Amino acid sequence: MTEEQILETPPEDEGYALDGRTVAAIRLAIAAGDRQRLAELLDPLHPADIADLLEQLDGGHRRELLLLGAGLFQGEILSELDEGLREEVIAFLPPDVLADAVRDLESDDVVDLLEDLDTPQQEAILDALEEPDRIAVEQALAYPEFSAGRLMQREVVRAPEHWTVGEAIDYLRANKKTLPDQFYHVIVIDPGVRPVGYVTLGKLLSSKRKEKLTALFEDSFRTIPVSQPESEVAYAFNQYHLISAPVVDDAGRLVGVITIDDAMNVLDEEHEEDILRLAGVGEGSLSDRVSETTRQRFPWLFVNLLTAIIASLVIAQFEEAIAQVVALAVLMPIIASMGGNAGTQSLTVAVRALATKDLTASNVWRVVRRELAVGLINGAIFAIVMGVVGLVWFSSPQLGLVIAAAMIINLGVAALAGILIPVTLDKLGVDPALASGTFVTTVTDVVGFFAFLGLASAVLL
Amino acid sequence: MTEEQILETPPEDEGYALDGRTVAAIRLAIAAGDRQRLAELLDPLHPADIADLLEQLDGGHRRELLLLGAGLFQGEILSELDEGLREEVIAFLPPDVLADAVRDLESDDVVDLLEDLDTPQQEAILDALEEPDRIAVEQALAYPEFSAGRLMQREVVRAPEHWTVGEAIDYLRANKKTLPDQFYHVIVIDPGVRPVGYVTLGKLLSSKRKEKLTALFEDSFRTIPVSQPESEVAYAFNQYHLISAPVVDDAGRLVGVITIDDAMNVLDEEHEEDILRLAGVGEGSLSDRVSETTRQRFPWLFVNLLTAIIASLVIAQFEEAIAQVVALAVLMPIIASMGGNAGTQSLTVAVRALATKDLTASNVWRVVRRELAVGLINGAIFAIVMGVVGLVWFSSPQLGLVIAAAMIINLGVAALAGILIPVTLDKLGVDPALASGTFVTTVTDVVGFFAFLGLASAVLL
DSSP states (O other), X not given: OOHHHHHHSOOOTTTTSOOXXXXXXXXXXXXXXXXXXXXXXXXXXXXXXXXXHHHHSOHHHHHHHHHHTGGGOOHHHHHHSOHHHHXXXXXXXXXXXXXXXXXXXXXXXXXXXXXXXXXXXXXXXXXXXXXXXXXXXXXXXXXXXXXXXXXSBSOOOEEETTOBHHHHHHHHHHTGGGSOSSOOEEEEEOTTSOEXXXXXXXXXXXXXXXXXXXXXXXXXOOOXXXXXXXXXXXXXXXXXXXXXXXXXXTTOOEEEEEEHHHHHHHHHHHHHHHHHHHTTOOSOOTTSOHHHHHHHHHHXXXXXXXXXHHHHHHHHTTHHHHHHOTHHHHHHHHHHHHHHHHHHHHHHHHHHHHHTTOSOTTTHHHHHHHHHHHHHHHHHHHHHHHHHHHHHHHOOHHHHHHHHHHHHHHHHHHHHHHHHHHHHHHHTTOOHHHHHHHHHHHHHHHHHHHHHHHHHHHHHO | OOHHHHHHSOOOTTTTSOOHHHHHHHHHHHHHTOHHHHHHHHTTSOHHHHHHHXXXXXXXXXXXXXXXXXXXXXXXXXXXXXXXXXXXXXXHSOHHHHHHHHHTSOHHHHHHHHHTSOHHHHHHHHHHSOHHXXXXXXXXXTSOTTBHHHHSBSOOOEEETTOBHHHXXXXXXXXXXXXXXXXXXXXXXOXXXXXXXXXXXXXXXXXXXXXXXXXXXXXXXXXXXXXXXXXXXXXXXXXXXXXEEXXXXXXXXXXXXXXXXXXXXXXXXXXXXXXXXXXXXXXXXXXXXXXXXXXXXXXXXXHHHHHHHHHHHHHHTXXXXXXXXXXXXXXXXXXXXXXXXXXXXXXXXXHHHHHTTOSOTTTHHHHHHHHHHHHXXXXXXXXXXXXXXXXXXXXXXXXXXXXXXXXXXXXXXXXXXXXXXXXXXXXXXXXXXXXXXXXXXXXXXXXXXXXXXXXXXXXXX
């Protein structure tokens, strides 16, 4: 996008997204097969917007757009596409277009692209790269998935300890062509290639030429082990407000650098994953095929069915009581539902607190006591409300008492389950966002039905 | 933290968080009232870690730590603290410590701090600032809450269009003292103070002194309107991989700059809000008081109670059927639970897609058709499973048929509700994460009970 075009664009409340009018115009151009009009419409769009466009179109229009606009295709569009769609688009692109597109990309973007592809597609892309790029990509792929090694870029701007500002600037001027596209620090290394500090470009620009680099070090300096999981990397960037950080191997030697935009991307993906997992949607996006989405959601629903059947088996123990007092069948879902909701509240707070390291071994029991207190207090309030509802609706003080007692029990249990289940899963090395919800609602359903129907059988029959 | 200390720290798998041993040692030092040991332990910690520590301690220990460590208190700790705790800590700190702490902060951090405080606390902090800082903070507070104007820093490094690289570098050297702590671009302005492009510091450092700044402009350049909501700002940074962006007023004049670390912070907060809202927890953290948390969660549980009562009223219409066939009471929660789960799946995908602008007017009907297809296919599979379970368990082919039909109906309705409810709320300007869950489960409970018990009454009685 050129500056003129941006200045012409009126600021919109909708922010920067692809707007409805543009999408409509592009659809028209595709329908008319108007290659030139399409080029005019696509030209000002950022690759991320073109990726969004491809995601919003249905399969037929998408393929037509790729055919008509093949000459305009850029590598960045592939990087921005949803994983599911990426495979489809790569398979559909003519090999020469794909090769051109991939050669445009930085090596860390190629790595990101390759990770999710099948072996034949991976090889097609590797073959399209020039030798040095291919080697860099293959080296990066040797690091474990989701590690700092995969995330980092290998092009690093580094300087020895004895250099002055002037020497660093002269070096940068002399090596203009091989500098990374974006960099924010010059990393200072000792003779063993171990990073010892870094200097911001701002300091470099504003300091006298004869000043020593070591005198300009930033406090924020931290190194990242190359095998560190990317989620920990993102956490460190967020917690310590890092802009870039050198990556070191086991011997402490500089092997690459991670910048905040990569960390922001990981943070975004981690959040997305947490939200989807908490809701029982493993992965998936709107551009996946129906069969794919059905397959992704099925296992979660199946587990839910099993837990629902367990709850039903509890109810089945009390068939006799229900046959005598049908009001029990009317009221029992309320107890289960309130428990499920209260449990989900505690659970979500716990999952978030685990992710942000606010819930640790040092305060877990205090948190459990706190959640239990909250659960019991809300339980007591709703016990009174439902006791009155039960009494008024069914004119039975005993029924009112039973539902009140069951409410307190279930909200207390919900609070305990909501904290202890995710904490236990986390200790066992299972992502607490993944499985906690099912366990918690199973507990609250079973306890809710059992407490309510059991008490009712004891008191009413 | 100095470099030596970092190099001494062994890389840990746990990442960078405050580790259990440090927390335990700090607790011991607090208990012993050992001010010197405490200083030794706190000294290497980042302000963000000290804030985490304060959040993890209970109220009594926290106050003791603040008393013992008052001399060590830094302003950044306040910025990093949870909102709820911030007020408590500010109220507890001696006025002179608070004043010193606040004077350390950059003006945008002071703004962030002030936003959530009561007027008396705000005034205490404003009074502690020096005149120019106070004016800057007050000007920022004049912009609407959650707008780009609140987020931006007002210190901008700018240059006129006719400057060369050499002139820009000389200017930076001459103004070393007034440069912002962190900056990544020199923003080039026209004579009307309107930004027309920017140059990265890397380009500035590596280019010849006589080169024109206008020849070094970056493609990524975008301006942000000062009144734009901060969530849109974060979206733009994430979508277009921005590192910094100039903020302009209604006339297009440069008024400040937003950097990626601020945007990352907003993105993180937005995600947190989405997760908590989807779970029916408005806000809140583990360091809130029990009474505060109880009060925050109560309304969500109350709304859930109302919807559960509505579902009960549906069941109550079929008391007679349940009295005759108690199996209905045993099986009905399964239908409701499956509908609730499937609805939550669709809903969560929809809420995320709305937030990332992947679900728009241009593709909403395709998405609805897609979700309906997924719901009906999974509904059909589970209909067969439950039909068989119903048949085997209760030896009634009619009951099997009824539960199968109810399953298909409810999973289809769940898919529709899961998409249409958040889309409708979004159109009405309500945050879909906030209220969708309640509406969707109400729909699936009511439809589930009604379809199952209604069909059963028609077929079995």
